[in-house]
Amino acid sequence: MRHRGQFSRSERVARSRLAKLVHDQPLLCGSLVSLKRVCGKEGCKCSRGELHPGLCIALRVGQKRKMIYVPQALEATARRWVSTYQEAWRMMEEISQACFERFLKGKEKARGTRSDKTTERGKGP
Ligand SMILES: [Zn+2]
Numbered sequence: 001m002r003h004r005g006q007f008s009r010s011e012r013v014a015r016s017r018l019a020k021l022v023h024d025q026p027l028l029c030g031s032l033v034s035l036k037r038v039c040g041k042e043g044c045k046c047s048r049g050e051l052h053p054g055l056c057i058a059l060r061v062g063q064k065r066k067m068i069y070v071p072q073a074l075e076a077t078a079r080r081w082v083s084t085y086q087e088a089w090r091m092m093e094e095i096s097q098a099c100f101e102r103f104l105k106g107k108e109k110a111r112g113t114r115s116d117k118t119t120e121r122g123k124g125p
Contacts, residue, residue, distance in 0.1 A: 006102075007098070008098060010094065010098070011094070011095055011098040014091045014094040014095050014098075015091070015095055017087075017091050018088055018091035018092065018095065021084055021087060021088045021091070022088060025084045026081050026084065027081050027082075027084040027085040027088060028057065028059060028078065028081040028082050028084075028085055029059060029060070029085050030057045030058055030059025030060075030082055030085070031057070031058050031059075031082065032055060032056070032057055032058075032070075032078065032079065032082055033055070033056045033057070033058055033067065034053065034054070034055060034056075035053075035054045035055070035056055036051035036052065036053060036054065037051055037052050037053075037054040038051060038052070039052055054069065054070075055069075055070040055075050055078065056068060056069055056070060057070055057078055057082065
């Protein structure tokens with residue numbers, strides 16, 4: 001079943017997808033938040049309660065969490081960059097899951113080795 005090295009097929013797919021994403025795609029580690037807003041123009045419908053739909057991106061800048069307004073012209077870009085981040089994150093989780101299974105196997109092996117020694121000592125000649 002294994003074609004190359006130590007990785008399963010699904011892990012290899014996730015790794016190469018992730019590598020491709022981080023290699024040449026812009027991404028933003030944030031989440032998008034829809035909101036309703038008032039534009040402030042006098043006599044606009046929003047002053048009568050018909051608010052404008054808007055989009056913000058919540059993300060960390062340095063150590064601080066920020067909510068940054070996304071102008072309409074950049075909405076598609078923001079959505080794409082955030083979705084690239086989300087996909088990269090999913091790939092990371094998939095790889096982590098595969099590694100975790102390997103880790104558990106290693107743990108079982110290590111435990112087995114130790115308990116064998118314990119048994120040997122316990123039984124003793
Ligand atoms: Zn308005």
